[in-house]
Amino acid sequence: MNEYHAGRLHGIWALTKRELKKWLKEPIILFMAIIQPVLWMGLLGKAMNLNEMFSSSNLGNINVPNITLPGSALIPASSGIVTISGSALSSLFQNVFGNLGPSVMQNIFGVTDYFSYMAIGMISFIVMFTTMFSGMSIVWDRRLGFLNKVLSTPVSRGAIIFSKVLNAALRAMFQATIILILAVIFGLQVSSTFNVLNIFGIYAAVFLLCVGLSSVFLALALRSTKQETQMAIVNLINLPLMFASNTFYPISMMPWWIKSIAQVNPVSYLTDAVRQLTVLPLDASALMLDFTYLSIFAAVVSFIGIALSWRYLTK
């Protein structure tokens, strides 16, 4: 007879430890999880060189013809006909665009280089994919009978779900760290307001979205016994979740119907929070809004998730 008492935290930690052990034993899984956002960073962040597109160097080959104007068009007006040489104009345009380009980037993205903008988006990317797999893993646990075995032990039902959430959060936080380090190596430029303590802010934001999203995916996975179904569902959700957000492009430039999705999409709030903490000059009120939204999302969704899991796990 078991004379010991299985505490709530004890159970959560035991189950989380199991998943972390599995994860650490297969470095290939970590590698595969990291390689995809790194490829995105390289191929999209570096190759799609938006700041270069807006820079003056692209104007070098433009041959501006001489322009002839009536003197009255000038300020102050002069008499007769005035001719401005093309070479003078083209150096003038270069000058104007040279200044205009970065400020257009600055206005649209908030930073002057696209790479810094999208590299932060990859943190959201990693959160989405890690939480998606936490949903998959409960389908596996069910299929292999592990779930039933755990259900026959005194461990709390909530602990089973929460250990999955916690595991996803810990993984995502670790992977986000690697992504950030790689991004800095590839040339991420942090803003002047960045300080080391901001990293804890990043972790907090990542944790909140992980709790929220893995609750969604777990709730979706609870009734499904086939991994194919689950795979189809998460793929269906992940694409719009990623592109209808500020992960790659700013929301302000989107048509109204994507904008309305992006504005309620929690991924946008994580991305913005991390950008505020790294590449953007910190806007405290915007950051507050991000954290409030993420906290409410995490609280509401995990409450629903745990309520549902309670129902489905006690058949």
Place this chain on the structure above:
Amino acid sequence: MSENVIETEGLTKVFNKHLKAVDHVNFSVKQGEIFGFLGPNGAGKTTTINMLITILKPTEGKASVLGFDVAKQNVAVRNVIGVVPQEYTADEDLTGLENVLLCSDLYGIPRSVAKERAADLLKLVELTDFKDKRVETYSGGMRRRLELACGLINRPKVLFLDEPTLGLDVQTRTATWNYIRKLKKEYGMTLFMTTHYLEEADALCDRVAIIDHGKIIVVGTPEELKHSLGGDIITLNIKENSDVSDLIRSVEHVKDVKNEDGSYRIKAEYGEVTAPFIIEVLRRKGYTVTKLMLTEPTLNEVYLEYTGRSMRDTEESAEAFRAQRLTMRRARGG
């Protein structure tokens, strides 16, 4: 507390509002016995076990384990039972020892105690040499033994075994039976098991309940069940030509005698005891027995008698099920 370890009363489980998997089942399991649920796939064995181990809620009726109600006091039940599920539930990526320690964590057993118990249990199931190897390298028999070790980590009073030898080869199956007997002897616990192998029920169980379509058809010891068919068949021949039917009929426990051209077909209870008496009676009257054959009814005949179907018909689908599961496991590994 009554001496019955498990008691059920009208236990019923209905899935999707119309599928009656278990239909008003009543039985009780006594302290210290091995109680077997025998029936084909889909008879309701696993559903019954799942209700007893509190992972399914009964739709109707009651069940208690060691006096705890499975629906209302489920945490108390979970603490006193051990479960060896039908599937291999051990985590393939972890080692044997890590798996046992994971189970101990789920019961809240402190690490120092858990380590000691894990070492003892792994020794009991003869996995000490493999404890640091990943479970994916284990054979079917080893995995089954590991499941046993996991199921025993909380020193359960009652152990539930769901198809403990499903898919194992004959030798491994016999070895697993020996472990189960050893457990019963060493820990004095009560075992509740399901099986669709007749030999298994016959070899292991003190009492057997035959279940079909969610209903218990008959309960008794394997011997009782076999005798309930009216006994064994003794076939004998004598050297002499005279009819000795009446003489044989006078022997105790003999129920029926038929003379088929000098070969006597005798239906008798306790055939192995009755046969020597018959020979003795015949010899005293001067007859010489030239040939004797004793056929004992097996549980298969019992099953046939009560359900009208042969148990063997259902075994093929179990193999198919197992093959499917293996494929899935490979898919996961690849």
